[in-house]
Amino acid sequence: MYRYIPNTREDQEKMLSAIGAGSVAELFSDIPEDIRLDRDLDLPDAMHEQELVSHMKAIASENVNTADHPCFLGAGVYDHFIPSVVGHVISRSEFYTSYTPYQPEISQGTLQAIFEYQTMICRLTGMDVSNASMYDGATAVAEAALMAVRSTGREKVLVSRGVHPQYREVLRTYAVHAGIGIAEVGLSGGMTDLDGLRDALSGEAGVAAVILQSPNFFGVIEDMEAATALAHEYGALTVACVDPVSLAILQPPGEYGADIAAGEGQPLGNPLNYGGPHFGFLAAKQKLVRKMPGRIVGQTTDSEGRRGFVLTLQAREQHIRREKAVSNICSNQALNALAATVYLSVMGKQGLKQVAELCLSKSHYAYSKLLATGRFEKVCDAPFFREFAVRSVDEPVETINRRLRDRGMIGGLALERYYPEMKNCWLVAVTEKRTRQEIDAFVEAAAGGGR
Amino acid sequence: MEIYEGMKFTKEHEWAREEGGKVYIGISDYAQNALGDIVYVELPETGKKVKAGDPISVVESVKTASDIYSPVSGTVSGVNEALADSPELLNEDPYENYIAVIDPDDLSELEDLMDEEEYREFCSREE
Amino acid sequence: MAKLIFEMSKPGRTAYSLPRCDVETCGSDVLIPEKYRRKKDAELPEVSETDVIRHFTELSRMNHGVDTGFYPLGSCTMKYNPKVNEDIAGMDGFRAVHPLQDDETAQGCIRILYEMDRMLSEITGMDRFSLQPAAGAHGELAGLLVIRAYHAHRGDTGRNKIIVPDSAHGTNPASAAMAGFEIIEVKSDERGGVDLEELKAAVGPDTAGLMLTNPNTLGLFDENIKEIADIVHDAGGLLYYDGANANAIIGVCRPGDMGFDVVHLNLHKTFSTPHGGGGPGSGPVGVKKELEPFLPVPLAEYDGKQYRLDYDRPLSIGRVxxxxxxxxxxxxxxxxxxxxxxxxxxxxxxxxxLNANYLMHRLKGHFDLPYDRTCMHEFVLSYGRHKETGVRTLDIAKMLLDYGFHPPTVYFPLIVSEALMIEPTETESLETLDLFADTLISIADEAERDPEKVRTAPHRAYTSRLDEVRAARNPVLVYVDEDTAE
Structure with a gap:
């Protein structure tokens, strides 16, 4: 017997006799004999619950985890503090065992939460409309580019090299096969080279979108206002890839005129999860709403005039428009977006600003301490948020990271992996979770002190 | 609602009618009925060149969306702006409310379409 | 009606607890130039921790989940979501691992990826799996790009069409369009399978592949699958298996043995992971040997001692x-x-x-059954009496809400009018199936006796019927209160 299958032998016999079938095997008679599996699957035998838990604990112990090891690694996924409340809410099984709210009358919980989520994302980004979530930051940016192509009728996209390298890879996968040209805009001092952007815009006829990230991959705050103005001058849309925590203190995309805001939502109450599940957010100006992919929730009334919520503008979507849909997305990352909604409710107007200020202060503290050791030098001399790049004067980053690991810490990213020209460059993230003591120990170990 | 004298119909349930050398295009009563409550009409851009059979507009209800094809070749010379705010006009009186106006290259393309009687019969076979 | 969290907000209330700043440094007013700074605070709610918990608890109670009751949503496989799996996913050794840690420090995670690749390959009869796609539709996109890359690599560049049956999920044609293909639709035959003559006429030197769900969305196993595979392969195309309905065949037969070259699975359907109110899902994509070089990067490898992520895959379609x-x-x-x-x-x-056939047997005298043959994991009924009673399938679905059931999928597949697509799953008991059947039959009777009552359902849900037309005509997509309105 299996605990997830309630049918007893007696039940099965009763059902078979009602159907008029002699055996369960008979129900599979449409499957041609020669393609039926005549053996058991070659898989490990079933485990009882206690055995399973021990097995999984053993595998989990093969990982170094950030709960036990202070983490200075970021690069798109950040070790922020998650209030206990978040886990409690998303563990309510009325939320996590439901599906897409196709029947609004018994899905008001999910629908209202998404409506609150859309409102929060719009308030953070300064945009008019938001969808209910995308798979992650990378696919949100790629879909934003497709949106821009659809609404401008143009087929080229410019993307800054300051955008997360993996996002650019995903963008290429999505765009190239759809016949969309991608060109990259270079960097200057860790920031997007705006002269280069102008050259690219004037050189390339018919650019649909310019994609910049701020803070960019190096943590540097880009001049989004100038880049947006430039894009608009050439009739291109601006896609701003932004960090949601930074938006508590940084100018929102809506204010500098971006047409689409997209990004990774993980920093809002979602665990690292070895890269997923997280969620992407996608918000835009009102005029683009019918070009947006994914679920969108709207307010309406029931037959007695009471407020309620439904999935709306569905004629954009695959289940109605099939090959003419704006995207193929069906399942999204609703539960992760719910976690973000709870997180933002907990943090609120003041708390999120404090998180952002703490990240800012602590990362600047770590930065100046590292430089003061004389073992590191500046890479980008520009304002940054939460994350920064430094160059080690004489040691490969791998050596430094190994030393940190020996002392129970998780070091930063070796930038050379994505930017071959950035030898010995190290990308370090410092969230509000890192204490002064941890940062001091980190700096000491990084500088090789006590060798 | 009244069907105009000389109104022509397509197999996709659009109507077309000539007035002053221009061709007005809309959807038939059968079409609006099949779609149900219309919630949005995507209007074409004026000045756009179209060939007969090209999609020029999309009419959406809550659960479906239907492409509207131009029955004639030519240039879009006008759209019914009232539909932007009041798409339900297509439900209320589909023959009074056009979607777009085309400056046709060749008016004789209209002759290939069904007249009212042929269209009625066509619809009765669709049922 | 629940208040919105914004309507509960009161300046000065807090639900957070953060450390004090323990480093001497300046704030954003000094560290960030003014032109980059936010001028006006984002209007997030200001509420207490009690407010947050009460609010979201109230919302959760307005939801129906698998844990609340029967959820026979066709093609969605709403089976029970085991609790111990939630505990496991919550272990720090998994949830608190950063994806860019060195492979040496993430051996357990890579091991899971590697062993899943091996197990899913065995289950489906494929050779290699990428676990990168985040959902079924995402797996479709990845799989179709693999097909595209395969043909292109062989210099076979004219293959720009994907064939899709008219019973297919909407994601199939949408994914094919996103991957840059043209879509050819083929009709179903009178037994609900692919019409072989239509298929023969559709294939040619421009065929990149056929996407097929088997059993299909009617819940029927296409017994001509071998012929279908031969027709497509003989034309030089590949076969794509949409695994949305894999719950019907797991351990019984395998797509790889049916002739499929590419497969995606929905872990949130067949493999019991929760649907999360719309996600996260997971849509791993598996392929036969010849297609392996084109899978997304990276793949997990094991040399007998160490697990590692392999990025050196020059023919890969890239990341998805x-x-x-x-x-x-x-x-x-x-x-x-x-x-x-x-x-x-x-x-x-x-x-x-067995559960699906039993339920179909219980219901078939009371509803139309357009394809009256043994079904697999789901079946499709049609409510054919709507012309007499004025009651539509949608009304019947809404009436079910009053009895604590989630309705079946309705109006899909598109080839059946007034369709009800019912998938009970194996985690439901005979008693639940009987209660559901009795209820649905009584609603069908009620539709005859008191059609008005059914047409205005639900009467006992959290809200009465919601006005979707109003929502779409005048979209209100965010909350605007007077205090924050510009």
């Missing part, structure tokens, strides 16, 4: 997502497979099919 997929979902599915084992997985399919 950051990192390695929805790892937390993959982990739950891994735990499920280890719990069930080979015998358990076969029993999943057997009982899913």
């Amino acid at each position: 997502r950051s990192f390695y997929g929805n790892f937390g979902v993959i982990l739950r599915a891994y735990a499920y497979i280890r719990t069930m084992g080979p015998d358990g997985l076969r029993k999943v399919a057997e009982n899913a099919v």
Whole structure:
């Protein structure tokens, strides 16, 4: 017997006799004999619950985890503090065992939460409309580019090299096969080279979108206002890839005129999860709403005039428009977006600003301490948020990271992996979770002190 | 609602009618009925060149969306702006409310379409 | 009606607890130039921790989930979501691992990816799996790009069409269009399978492949699958298996043995991971040997001692997502497979099919059954009496809400009018199936006796019927209160 299958032998016999079938095997008679599996699957035998838990604990112990090891690694996924409340809410099984709210009358919980989520994302980004979530930051940016192509009728996209390298890879996968040209805009001092952007815009006829990230991959705050103005001058849309925590203190995309805001939502109450599940957010100006992919929730009334919520503008979507849909997305990352909604409710107007200020202060503290050791030098001399790049004067980053690991810490990213020209460059993230003591120990170990 | 004298119909349930050398295009009563409550009409851009059979507009209800094809070749010379705010006009009186106006290259393309009687019969076979 | 969290907000209330700043440094007013700073605070709610918990608890109670009651949503496989899998996904050794840690420090995670690749390959009869796609539709996109890359690599560049049956899920044609293909639709025959003559006429030197769900969305196994595979392969095309309905065949037969070249699975359907109110899902994509070089990067490898992520795959279509997929979902599915084992997985399919046939048998005298033959894990009914009673399938679905059931999928597949697509899954008992059947039959009777009551349902749900037309005509997509209105 299996605990997830309630049918007893007696039940099965009763059902078979009602159907008029002699055996369960008979129900599979449409499957041609020669393609039926005549053996058991070659898989490990079933485990009882206690055995399973021990097995999984053993595998989990093969990982170094950030709960036990202070983490200075970021690069798109950040070790922020998650209030206990978040886990409690998303563990309510009325939320996590439901599906897409196709029947609004018994899905008001999910629908209202998404409506609150859309409102929060719009308030953070300064945009008019938001969808209910995308798979992650990378696919949100790629879909934003497709949106821009659809609404401008143009087929080229410019993307800054300051955008997360993996996002650019995903963008290429999505765009190239759809016949969309991608060109990259270079960097200057860790920031997007705006002269280069102008050259690219004037050189390339018919650019649909310019994609910049701020803070960019190096943590540097880009001049989004100038880049947006430039894009608009050439009739291109601006896609701003932004960090949601930074938006508590940084100018929102809506204010500098971006047409689409997209990004990774993980920093809002979602665990690292070895890269997923997280969620992407996608918000835009009102005029683009019918070009947006994914679920969108709207307010309406029931037959007695009471407020309620439904999935709306569905004629954009695959289940109605099939090959003419704006995207193929069906399942999204609703539960992760719910976690973000709870997180933002907990943090609120003041708390999120404090998180952002703490990240800012602590990362600047770590930065100046590292430089003061004389073992590191500046890479980008520009304002940054939460994350920064430094160059080690004489040691490969791998050596430094190994030393940190020996002392129970998780070091930063070796930038050379994505930017071959950035030898010995190290990308370090410092969230509000890192204490002064941890940062001091980190700096000491990084500088090789006590060798 | 009244069907105009000389109104022509397509197999996709659009109507077309000539007035002053221009061709007005809309959807038939059968079409609006099949779609149900219309919630949005995507209007074409004026000045756009179209060939007969090209999609020029999309009419959406809550659960479906239907492409509207131009029955004639030519240039879009006008759209019914009232539909932007009041798409339900297509439900209320589909023959009074056009979607777009085309400056046709060749008016004789209209002759290939069904007249009212042929269209009625066509619809009765669709049922 | 619940208040919105914004309507509960009161300046000065807090629900957060953050450390004080323990480093001497300046604030954003000094560290960030003014032109980059936010001028006006984002209007997030200001509420207490009690407010947050009460609010979201209230919302949760307005939801129906698998844990609340029967959820026979066709093609969605709303089976029970094992609790121990949630505990496992919550272990710090998994949830608190950063995706860019060195492979040496993430051996457990890579091991899960590697073993899942091996197990899913065995289950489907494929050679290699990428776990990167985040959902079924995402797996379709990845699989179709693999097909595209395969043909292109062979210099076979004229293959720009994907064939899709008219019974297919909407994601199939949408994914094919996103991958840059043209779509050819083929009709179903009178038994609900692919019309072979239509298929023969559709294939040619421009055929990149055929996408097929088997059993299909009518819940019927296409018994001509071998012929279908031959027709497509002989024309030089490849076969894509949409695994949305894999719950019917797991351990009984395998797409790889049917002739499929590419497969995606929905871990959130067949492998019991929760649907999360719309996600996260996971849509791993598997391929036969010849297509392996084109899978997304990276893939997990094992040399007998160490697990590692392999990025050196020059023919790969590239990434379809950051990192390695929805790892937390993959982990739950891994735990499920280890719990069930080979015998358990076969029993999943057997009982899913038995439950569906039993329920179909109970209901078929009361509703139309357009394809009256043995079904697999789901079946499609049609409410044919709507012309007499004025009651539509949608009304019947809404009436079910009053009895605590989630309705079946309605108005799909598109080839059946007034369709009800019912998938009970193997995790439901005979008693639940009987209660559901009795209820649905009584609603059909009620539609004759008191059609008005059914047309105005639900009467006992959290809200009465919601006005979707109003929502779409005048979209209100965010909350605007007077205080924050510009």
